[in-house]
Amino acid sequence: MASSLLQEDHIQINGIVRDQFEAIALAAEPLLRDGSITEDFIEAAVERERVFPTGLPTKIGVALPHTEAKYVLKESISIVTLKNTVVFAGMGNPKESIPVNIVFLLAIQDPQKQLGVLQTIVTIIQNEKVLHKIKDAKDPKTIYNLIKTFL
Template identity: 35%
Template sequence: MEKDILLDEKLIITNLRATEQQDVLKSLFSKLHKEGCVRDSFLENILKREENFPTGLKLGKYNIAIPHTEPQFVNKSALAVTTLEKPVNFRRMDKPEEEVPVDIVIMLALKEKNDHLKVLGKIIQMFQSSQVLESLKKANNSKEIIEIIKSNL
């Protein structure tokens, strides 16, 4: 994990109740915004980017989404994470015409342009393990989620 990227209990939501992708994105944005990590314009841009470049990944039993946008909408680098009570559909990164039911969402707010690919790569690599996905999905609180991510990134 990059040492200057904030991963904080205040940026974690376990078992979020949401029915639509926008609800999930708004909830994570609210956490990031409240902590001063992102600008007001971050939400609008993340929604727009998700329309043009979807971030859902079909991985098997549990699927993920990794929404993110450009650094100019970020004040300080952070990751906001949620596990969903019930899966929410996101369009697929690899097949945008298809949707995938997502269980875990990690929203990237990265200040440095060159961090995006590096962090995205590490997150995707971490999620290749079905054990990590299972652990995150079953985590009961923010502390557990942070421990799982820190020990696997």
């Protein structure tokens, strides 16, 4: 079930972006390509990020950008590791600057149904060792296989 939310071709490594908004757009690319999200998703997620930022000050900074269900056609998650950190504002604290290395983009319609996968992401971001492995992964397959062990 939950594993179908994440596909290997939704994972990108060493992304090069100038800012958090480009990071969201990059993370959304594979989902847009395979029709998982509407074209408006990116703009909506960027807008939401401005108002309700999603950066988290975990051992390796992560961000969990997402937006409303109406922009989601097929529930999916994508992951981007960034070559250089970009600053996201802190979740619940927009004045906080958080250097982020890993972006988990969430395209979710039914959170109750996807609770398992959401909890998996939370388990992963609380695990410094796993975050290091994701950050240092040399290919998407490494990240995919690693995350699959948690699902």
